[in-house]
Amino acid sequence: MEDYLQNLSHKRFNILTNEWVLVSPHRTKRPWQGQEEELPKAERPTHDLNCYLCAGNTRANGEVNPNYEDVFIFKNDFAALTKNTEDFKLDQGLLMAETESGICKVVCFSPDHSKSLAQMSIKEIEKVIYAWQQEYKNLGKEEGINYVQIFENKGEVMGCSNPHPHGQIWSQSSLPNEVVKKDKSQYSYFSKEKNSLLGDYLKQELKQKERIIFENRAFVVLVPFWAIWPYEAMIIPKMHQTDIYQIPISETILFAEAISVITRVYDKLFNCSFPYSSGIHQAPTNESSNKHWHWHMSFYPPLLRSATVKKFMVGYEMFGSPQRDITAEFAANVLRDIANKLF
């Protein structure tokens, strides 16, 4: 990549959101006297009597979890989105509001309280993927649901209140902001080029090889050119698939491998159980034409310098644009080196 991109302050364009990120490669020399995170408590037991996600335990609403063996899914007891009984629309001049109804679920990845995706076998991760596929399909069929957001908050720094390996699914009637942006950009590219935006992007990345962390026959793991978080990464299917339900049955195991690789690489980066939020962006469930969508999974990890020093997205980032200190190429190099040693 051009030298100046590694040395001078510049902005990069995110083709999916049509927004810019500010890159300040020289800024890493800055000393840090600010907040340091606490390291997560070392070892966890495989079963914790006080964990409301462990098998056989009782949840806040009195329900008892079954003795599940792999993946266990239930409706969130404190859901941010619920099925509203009445529809409403407020349109008072400059004050505008609308009902939003939805269904929120919790997805336990494993009964083993001590694990995270990085410690699960590829076969075990594949079961999580099967569950996501089913949920995408089934929630999409529910009345009034048009978008299914699958995500995971891992680690206390990411606001995760329970260390048991789990993710969430929030499904709802309208498209969330981030999805609207990606819907627009992919639609306008596809209409013009008759190719998927991410498919064409992938071709460029696979030629340059500078931001690739790992690839197998069906998936690429890379640091996107426009990454915001220091060690942000993205899993993209090589084939043009609109949603995870379209992954051929022979390839879910390869998606599981990609997840396994990136989460293990992360844990090795600073030698800790690496915190992040991850999420899958994919086609809405109700639209008749979704051909422009190319699903992908992103990881947004906050750590910047070590297991305890994170990047704060505050002040300038909230009022201006996201800003990063290390370049995407630098991050990809570091992560690729670790990935190569896994095998």
Added chain:
Amino acid sequence: MEDYLQNLSHKRFNILTNEWVLVSPHRTKRPWQGQEEELPKAERPTHDLNCYLCAGNTRANGEVNPNYEDVFIFKNDFAALTKNTEDFKLDQGLLMAETESGICKVVCFSPDHSKSLAQMSIKEIEKVIYAWQQEYKNLGKEEGINYVQIFENKGEVMGCSNPHPHGQIWSQSSLPNEVVKKDKSQYSYFSKEKNSLLGDYLKQELKQKERIIFENRAFVVLVPFWAIWPYEAMIIPKMHQTDIYQIPISETILFAEAISVITRVYDKLFNCSFPYSSGIHQAPTNESSNKHWHWHMSFYPPLLRSATVKKFMVGYEMFGSPQRDITAEFAANVLRDIANKLF
């Protein structure tokens, strides 16, 4: 405000960014077992020998701070934006990047290390405002600068690495993402209505009174209808002014009062030195026509339940839309009650 807005999940529209926020009023019942912040160390001395912002101390680059008496401004020693010596533009298909050059400054609000804006007198705050006005004017005249972002990160939770009362100014050649959004919405409203968007919004708010925290002759402090952060607030001038340089000389003291009130109210809310990021959005400095801009100052504080429990903008918020648990009306009620007791 309509009852259903206080009870049912809904989304509200932000007229400035044209984005939605998800509101889940029923969700506050959720128990919290997640991360708690450390309380900031109690009392600070009025002068700290180890603080690189205190008067007379030496900074990282060897420079010695003057014995300043009110506001002291210097160029950031580790600036995210610098004046680039060469201009470049990368346009490789789907990889797009451009130079971004700028000037970053640090603004010490007071030589007194122990204070924050909430403990400063209104006259002292007015001096900070004078400094902001000068910087906005002067930086705007520098070659290649078109936008001046004034902001403050307060508190360790907000990534602030030094408790000395200070803010920052990042000025740059192009408009940051958030500013672009607000530029568009204000422009399109102003072209159609011949009034400022925020001016008309303010009229509605002053009639309903439900989200007003405080007002004086020239300024209103309110929780915007579309607030994202639990106790977010906004200071809006009643007169249509495009930037802070347009505040009449007789009214800077009233702006100072507004800042004093909201920061004191915040400190009383959970009985702590309340963390936040604040920022001023105002007209770009180079555009010939900025008449559609109506400047405003926003406060984004992360605390939700107490001095140690914050709202995490993670997972769903990163991949979907921002989500809040308490309504803007509830927050405004609480803050207004505290404000009323100040007098």
